[in-house]
Amino acid sequence: MTTPTDEPNPTGHTPGPTVKEPPAKAPVSKDDDRWNAAFRSIVAGNAAVAFFSVLLAVLVGSLLIMFTDDRVRETFGYVTARPGDFFSASWDAIWGAYTALFRGAVFNPGREGGPALDFATQIRPLTETLKFAGPLIAAGLGVGLAFRAALFNIGGRGQMLLAGAASGWVAYQFELPWPIHLTLAIVAGMLAAALWGGLVGFLKARTGAHEVILTIMLNYVAYYLVFFALSEQSLLQAPNTVNPKSLPAHESATLPKLLGDRFNLHLGFLLALVAVAVVWWILNRSSLGFRIRAVGANPAAARSSGIDVGRTYTVVMMISGALVGLAGVNQVLGTVTSGVTTDLDAGIGFDAITVALLGRSKPIGIMFAGLLFGAFKAGGFAMQASENIPVDIVLVVQSLIVLFIAAPALVRAIFRLPAREAA
Template sequence: MSTAKSPETELPQPSADDPHAPAGMDRWQSAWRNVVTGNALISVLSVLLAIIAGSIMIAFTDEQVQEAAGYFFSRPSDTFQAIWEAVWGAYTALFQGAVYNFRADSFAAGIRPLTESLNFATPLIVAGLGVGLAFRAGMFNIGGQGQMLMAAAAAGWVGFSLDSPWPIQMIIAVLAGLAAGAVWGGIVGVLKAKTGAHEVIVTIMLNYVAFYLLSYMLSTQGLLQAPGSNNPKTPPMDPGAIFPEILGPRFNLHLGFILSLAAVAFVWWLLNRSSMGFRFRAVGENPAAAKVAGINVGAVYITVMAIAGALVGLAGVDQVLGTTTSGFSVGIDAGIGFDAITVALLGRSTPLGILAAGILFGAFKAGGFAMQASEGVPIEIVLVVQSLIVLFIAAPPLVRAIFRLPQPGQPTRRERKAKRAAAAAADTGSTTKGVDQ
């Protein structure tokens, strides 16, 4: 009886580079599998699908495309050319309005759209961090609007009432805004920890409370309403409280963008390098197991919502001290509190992902106005694209099915083929062994 094994009948072993990789998978195959089954690729493909859908809507709403479609069967090339010109012109205008204007006379003028995108992205980044941090702890922070409004009210009151030189007044206004946002978010954490109230319901209700409370303060003399005015609006911010422009008066980019980058670094350190961040993630994964391990789950809920509220509150501070320095009304949040949910979802609740998603959505906002002005494309199409991004992110199996990507935990076509080959080789080896016997 033969005892030696032929090379053809030996089953492939797991890769030494990745002991958890399936049999027969080398380092590069393992890396490719991680890419195609990871969440980052789903985010990128979701944006791509949303842009393709936006292209279809741009083509359908373009007048020249509609005109050429009327005689499509006689000259179909005209329709396709009109579609190309409409889509290419719209996205070229979007790029020039969001990244770089090739028609500008100088480099400084050319990069002004990029600074506009970063300016729009500034509050989205910090608000997205507040929502994403709560997500990591297993909580849904839907109260971004209320946290922003309360932070704006506190920072705005300090900004126009406290007569102090720069940067003292600015620092106090920032701290007041952070404290107000932390308190408004902390209320949610306390109710969750002490009574078990669901944070989604509480945050939505607190949004209404904050909205009408700010409306009252803006309509009351001695609180936030400008003296001698009947309009529900605050006085202008004092020069000592305004964020300075970091690139000069030609650009709208202000100190708030630097604070947003600092917030990204802080949240990254908090989640990945601190024991508090470990407790946040543990509670987010399994609150019951975290409690058994000795973690005070109630304290985590309070702490994470307070920090999340402060981060979202910083977005309100950015609006008051950096964007609408001439005074603000009840619409100061500009929908950022809800856009932050989209940013956090697209960024997969990771600091660097939220940074990239915030810049992308800031570019959409800046470029959308340019696209509407130069090409006549409705700004609502940009909003539809943003909504579709959320839709595709919320349905990863749909994205994977469209691009024929393997589902997580399931073998790829290469792996299935290798498994079948290994099984066939094993059968051949068994047959050979029987013959030898």
């Protein structure tokens, strides 16, 4: 009886040891591959960097809240003897600050043991957030659209001032039926800002001047033009006063409130949402959007393919100015008690740059970024009033968001996110 190893070998060579084949791997389904690829795409994408940038900024803001709190500083003096007091005080300070931010920006359930609040009072913070978000979204869209064409529009302040001045003048100078008067005031403001922004694009196209220098200088020009107009009663200044302020808009030119007189939320927020849809359509469904993206990616290649780069610059800056101007219109026509002043921009022209960066210059992203910064504005005042925390901390958090967004490699290294190329 022979075994398989005792069989004759016709070649005359001694057979070597048998090598076992590795066990076959379980087949990976196409669904698993698709979900894994989707997960890698999300983690390596820009949205993840933006999210973790906000998270990092909030964490750093928490440290600032801790060390601006009197109780935390007191317990830090004997932290080695009783560390529990320090950590308890730190948690109370951070929790109190961010819950106050939530109550002031989203929903106010009322304090424990306090009087019950009606539903209108509870949701009022959310309406304030939406009110603040409206001009931020509009101005952010203008800056983001310019970014897509590789243009840096930091002239938001000047564009908002001229838009506010034009819409405010129409709003109190004429008496017309409500829909006509309001529409005319909005169009006048957006047109003034569009021409001011288009001037930047025209000069860049014709002379090659840098848009950053142009927009900075035109901010000053616009400010002093509006200041001069507000100092002359024959132009914008309200009669019988020496203050640089115009008369308030007639009620027929005021943006109507959406939820009644108890809330400050008005039509300006809906106009900002309409602007989001329009800009999305321009960028993704129109030939103009294709030209904008082509010029932003490579102006030389776009010119070689027959695209008029100079004309595209002018058109983009006109649309960008009109969108930023919509924010200025929102500020002036938002309430019947407002009017044109030299500080109507309220820093929105520069906040729009942060919103556009956080939203990655995409309309939907800018909308959510505007909502976030609107919540910061609405909740920051509540945080200061209820917890005695400086409202400047909110500004620090906003600045840190920009810092971390500008350093995506740092964010990816901290949270071990894969690089986008690897995805």
